[in-house]
Structures are given as structure tokens and as C-alpha cells.
Amino acid sequence: MAxxxxxxxxLNFYYGKFQALKxxxxxxxxxxxxxxxxxxxxxxxxxxxxxxRMNDLVSGVRIEGEVVVDGEDIYCPSVDLVHLRKKVxxxxxxxxxxxxxxxDNIAYGPSIHHFASRKQFPEIVxxxxxxxxxxxxxxxxxxxxxxxxxxxxxxxxxxARLLAVEADILLMDEPCSALxxxxxxxxxxxxxxxxxxxxxxxxxHNMQQAxxxxxxxxxxxxxxxxxxxxxxRLFTRPLRRETEDYITGRFG
Amino acid sequence: MKLGNxxxxxxxxxxxxxxxxxxxxxPVILVLIVIIxxxxxxxxxxxxxxxxxxxMRSGGIFPTIVGTFYLVAGTLVFALxxxxxSAIYLSEYSKRNLLTRIIELAxxxxxxxxxxxxxxxxxxxxxxxxxxxxxxxxxxxxxxVMVLPVIITASREALQSVPRSFRxxxxxxxxxxxxxxxxxxxxxxxxxxxxxxxxxxxRAAGETAPILFTVAAFYxxxxxxxxxxxxxxxxxxxYVLSTQVPNVRLELQYGTALxxxxxxxxxxxxxxxxxxxxxxxxxx
Numbered sequence: 001m002a003x004x005x006x007x008x009x010x011l012n013f014y015y016g017k018f019q020a021l022k023x024x025x026x027x028x029x030x031x032x033x034x035x036x037x038x039x040x041x042x043x044x045x046x047x048x049x050x051x052x053r054m055n056d057l058v059s060g061v062r063i064e065g066e067v068v069v070d071g072e073d074i075y076c077p078s079v080d081l082v083h084l085r086k087k088v089x090x091x092x093x094x095x096x097x098x099x100x101x102x103x104d105n106i107a108y109g110p111s112i113h114h115f116a117s118r119k120q121f122p123e124i125v126x127x128x129x130x131x132x133x134x135x136x137x138x139x140x141x142x143x144x145x146x147x148x149x150x151x152x153x154x155x156x157x158x159x160a161r162l163l164a165v166e167a168d169i170l171l172m173d174e175p176c177s178a179l180x181x182x183x184x185x186x187x188x189x190x191x192x193x194x195x196x197x198x199x200x201x202x203x204x205h206n207m208q209q210a211x212x213x214x215x216x217x218x219x220x221x222x223x224x225x226x227x228x229x230x231x232x233r234l235f236t237r238p239l240r241r242e243t244e245d246y247i248t249g250r251f252g
Numbered sequence: 253m254k255l256g257n258x259x260x261x262x263x264x265x266x267x268x269x270x271x272x273x274x275x276x277x278x279p280v281i282l283v284l285i286v287i288i289x290x291x292x293x294x295x296x297x298x299x300x301x302x303x304x305x306x307x308m309r310s311g312g313i314f315p316t317i318v319g320t321f322y323l324v325a326g327t328l329v330f331a332l333x334x335x336x337x338s339a340i341y342l343s344e345y346s347k348r349n350l351l352t353r354i355i356e357l358a359x360x361x362x363x364x365x366x367x368x369x370x371x372x373x374x375x376x377x378x379x380x381x382x383x384x385x386x387x388x389x390x391x392x393x394x395x396x397v398m399v400l401p402v403i404i405t406a407s408r409e410a411l412q413s414v415p416r417s418f419r420x421x422x423x424x425x426x427x428x429x430x431x432x433x434x435x436x437x438x439x440x441x442x443x444x445x446x447x448x449x450x451x452x453x454x455r456a457a458g459e460t461a462p463i464l465f466t467v468a469a470f471y472x473x474x475x476x477x478x479x480x481x482x483x484x485x486x487x488x489x490x491y492v493l494s495t496q497v498p499n500v501r502l503e504l505q506y507g508t509a510l511x512x513x514x515x516x517x518x519x520x521x522x523x524x525x526x527x528x529x530x531x532x533x534x535x536x
Contacts, residue, residue, distance in 0.1 A: 052424060054420070054423065054424060057419075057420070057423060081426075082426045082427075082428060083426070084426075085423065085425065085426035086425070086426040089424065089425070090424040092417065092421070094417070096417040096418075096421050098418060098421070098436065099440065099533075108425060108435065109425045111435075112422075112427045112428075112431045112435060113426060161421075162425070165425055
């Protein structure tokens with residue numbers, strides 16, 4: 001894959017003495033949805049958090065190998081973390097808007113990065129909310145507290161917050177696990193819509209979800225990448241026995 | 253019948269728990285009743301705004317109220333920034349190591365030092381060594397040192413009660429550590445910090461020992477003109493009226509006590525209101 005957006009090269013990751021990722025090699029294509037699946041504790045969230053260096057916040061971690069985003073090794077000491085995290089946004093498991101207004105939640109990123117004047121904020125807010133399909137519902141209540149929204153709307157707002165800082169990779173860490181099935185379906189629809197402009201990496205417990213939204217899937221077990229390929233192939237003709245056991249629900 | 257015994261036991265326990273709670277209330281209520289019934293007769297506008305007369309045996313207590321306000325303001329000026337900054341450092345920046353442990357231990361111990369020791373410390377350091385003399389400056393600094401550990405502890409707790417997810421989101425949006433603290437943590441900790449600060453400072457406003465050697469004047473014919481002047485203060489004035497001046501009317505003493513308690517109650521009410529206002533808004 002010559003045009004890979006994210007390239008992981010021989011990545012080892014340790015929490016103290018515990019090795020959470022073992023020699024992972026992976027290439028994630030641009031403008032597609034890549035799903036990372038596997039049972040709890042297999043290292044899939046850890047891997048996702050390597051892509052925007054959120055693991056840096058945890059003490060006692062050690063990393064070996066390379067993660068290359070847009071041709072740049074993000075673990076190189078000269079890397080600007082602010083720039084990296086602007087580009088590589090993250091959606092968390094629980095919707096986590098700040099206890100501020102809808103408007104201020106989206107304006108948070110632009111205001112800390114000073115890349116727009118305050119006069120442009122309404123425009124940015126509108127564009128971001130439109131992109132996640134919230135504008136029509138919320139345009140008259142932008143000053144309401146974001147926490148008054150439904151779980152689904154909150155999660156959409158969190159995605160809009162990333163679009164406002166002009167992220168182009170969206171990391172989603174089980175973005176629907178706190179949502180009901182209908183809300184889940186609608187978020188999945190949004191993901192398919194966003195795929196046209198953004199590179200999306202989703203960690204999910206839910207195999208149906210991976211099958212529904214992703215074009216490529218990676219199966220992890222105990223920190224190792226067991227199998228990686230097109231989602232359709234992986235789910236219909238898995239090459240490895242372990243993958244088959246997991247996706248058919250025989251274990252995990 | 254075993255069940256019956258358990259029920260009886262439960263009732264007895266509840267009764268004693270309730271009784272203990274009631275016992276806490278009794279002194280509070282008694283103090284208030286005594287002070288109000290004996291002191292309210294002298295309480296009027298003139299009492300609050302006039303200078304004392306006839307060797308403080310009549311007239312008002314205006315300069316003592318002013319002095320106490322100056323001291324409270326001075327205490328806040330010194331203690332609030334230092335308290336908040338060090339709480340931020342301890343809560344957000346410091347690593348868990350020996351130095352941090354020692355600092356934490358020091359804070360806990362400082363909070364337990366008797367107020368008269370602070371008074372002597374203030375006398376030694378601010379009044380004598382730094383040559384501020386007995387002055388509002390020296391008194392405020394002494395009170396500030398005394399309330400600092402309480403403000404730091406309250407502020408740290410407020411900072412640490414801000415959910416981790418706020419910090420995570422902020423970092424994930426590319427904010428620096430300071431931006432995260434400034435915009436995603438501090439605003440949500442501020443109500444807790446303010447409440448803790450008001451409670452601790454109002455406690456300090458009623459203290460006599462720390463101001464005894466550092467600022468309090470027995471009697472001053474005029475209001476303090478600068479921070480290097482001595483000042484009269486409510487708690488010390490009350491002490492003076494009760495023990496140092498012969499033939500003071502009882503009502504005057506109780507009236508002074510009433511004003512002191514009233515001011516502290518008002519300050520605490522403000523703290524409670526701030527807390528409940530923000531608690532109603534807070535939804536995480």
C-alpha cells in the first residue's frame with residue numbers, strides 16, 4: 001500500500017513490564033474505514049491511542065518501532081504534538097462534551113489553536129454541525145448546554161468538535177458502546193458519510209458493526225495482529241483459525 | 253424473635269445517632285440565642301457606622317468592621333493566588349516523589365498548627381524581621397500563611413474532582429498542558445476553590461491570636477490610612493471589651509459578638525449559595 005495514511009512498523013508497546021502490543025505491522029489506507037477488532041485486553045485501544053500519542057499521558061509506558069502518519073514518524077522527538085493531535089482526532093467511548101454550550105464545545109479547538117478569529121467561529125460551528133447532521137436540529141439552541149443533548153447527539157457533537165480543528169484522521173474508540181441500537185445505526189451512517197473526506201479507524205467490540213461499516217479489518221489477540229485484510233474477506237474467508245473462532249462467536 | 257431483637261437494636265442505634273446530631277445543634281443554637289437576645293438591642297445603623305466613644309464604652313464599632321474587612325481583603329490578595337497556583341502545581345504538574353510527599357505532609361501539618369503560633373511567627377517574621385511593624389500588611393500576611401494550607405487542600409480537591417475525561421478530550425484536540433488546565437480544568441474547579449477559600453477566610457476573620465501581635469490596635473481614634481497602619485479588628489475588639497475595659501455595658505459586648513458572628517454567617521452563606529448554584533448546574 002503505497003498511499004497508506006498510517007503505517008505501523010514493528011510496533012512494540014509496554015505498560016511497565018507488560019507487553020500490550022507485539023511487533024505490530026499495519027498499513028491503514030486513506031479515506032476508508034478500518035476496523036480493529038478483538039477481545040478485551042487484546043491491545044486494540046492501546047494501538048488506537050498510539051496514533052495520536054494519547055498513551056503519552058500514561059506513566060510508565062514504553063514504545064518501540066514506528067508509527068508513520070502522512071509520511072512522518074510521529075514518535076520522532078521533533079514532532080509537534082499539538083499539530084499531530086489536531087490532525088488525528090479522537091472520539092471516545094463515552095460521549096464527552098465539556099459542560100459548556102454546544103457552541104463553545106465546538107469553538108474550544110479553534111480558540112485554543114487561534115487559527116481563526118472569533119468572528120469566524122459561527123461559521124466554523126455551522127460547518128461542523130452540518131457535517132455531522134446536527135445543524136437543523138440545533139441551530140436555534142447553540143447556547144444550550146451540550147449535556148442536555150441525547151447520547152447520540154452528544155457523540156455527533158464530539159465528532160463535530162474534531163472537524164472544527166480540521167482533523168483528517170478520526171480515531172473512534174468504541175464510539176457506539178454507550179448508545180442504543182437505533183442511535184448506533186445513525187452514527188454508523190454518519191461514519192459512512194464522513195469516510196468520503198476522512199480516514200477513519202474504529203475500535204469496536206461489536207463484530208456486526210465492523211462488518212457493516214469497515215472496508216478493512218484487523219483482528220488482534222493478546223497484543224498480536226492475527227489477521228488483516230478486506231473486511232469482506234476476513235469475515236467470509238478468514239485465513240487463520242483464531243480469526244474464524246472469534247468472528248463466529250466461538251470465543252471472545 | 254431474633255428478628256424482633258434486631259429491630260429493637262436498630263431503633264436504639266438510630267436513637268443514639270439522632271441524639272448525637274441533636275447535641276451538635278444545642279451549642280450552636282444556645283450561642284445564637286444568647287448573642288441575639290442580649291446583643292440585638294444595641295444593633296442599629298449608628299452602631300455599625302460610628303466611631304467608639306468614651307473609652308469604647310459607648311458609640312459604634314465602625315473602625316473594627318473596617319479593619320476586619322481590610323484584613324480579609326489583604327489575606328485574600330496574598331493567599332488566593334499562591335494557594336491556587338500551588339494547588340494547580342501539586343494536582344496537575346508534580347510527580348509523585350519524595351519532595352511532593354514532604355510538601356503534602358507539610359501542608360497537612362501546617363493546617364494543624366495552633367493559631368497563636370501563627371501569631372508569634374507573624375510577629376517574628378513580618379513585624380520584626382521584615383520591619384513591617386504591627387500593620388495591616390503584617391496581619392494580612394500572617395492570616396494568609398494560616399489559611400494557605402486550607403485553601404491549597406480545598407483547591408486540590410476541587411481540581412481533582414474535575415473528570416479525567418475533560419483533560420483527555422482537551423489533549424486529544426491538541427491543547428497543551430497549560431491550555432488544558434486553563435480552559436478545561438480550572439473553570440470547572442473554580443466553584444469548589446471559591447467555596448473553600450471563603451470558608452477558610454471567614455474562619456480566619458474571626459481569629460484573635462494571629463492578629464494580636466501583628467496588627468490589632470487596642471484603640472485608634474481614626475481609621476487606618478495605609479497598609480502600614482495598625483487597625484482595630486472585630487475579634488480583638490470583642491476581647492478588649494470583654495476583659496480589658498472596666499464597666500462596659502453587656503449589651504455592647506454582645507452586640508459586637510453579634511456583628512462578628514453575623515458577618516461570618518453571611519460569608520458562609522455566600523459560600524453555600526455558590527456551591528449549590530454550581531452543583532445544580534454541574535451535570536457530570
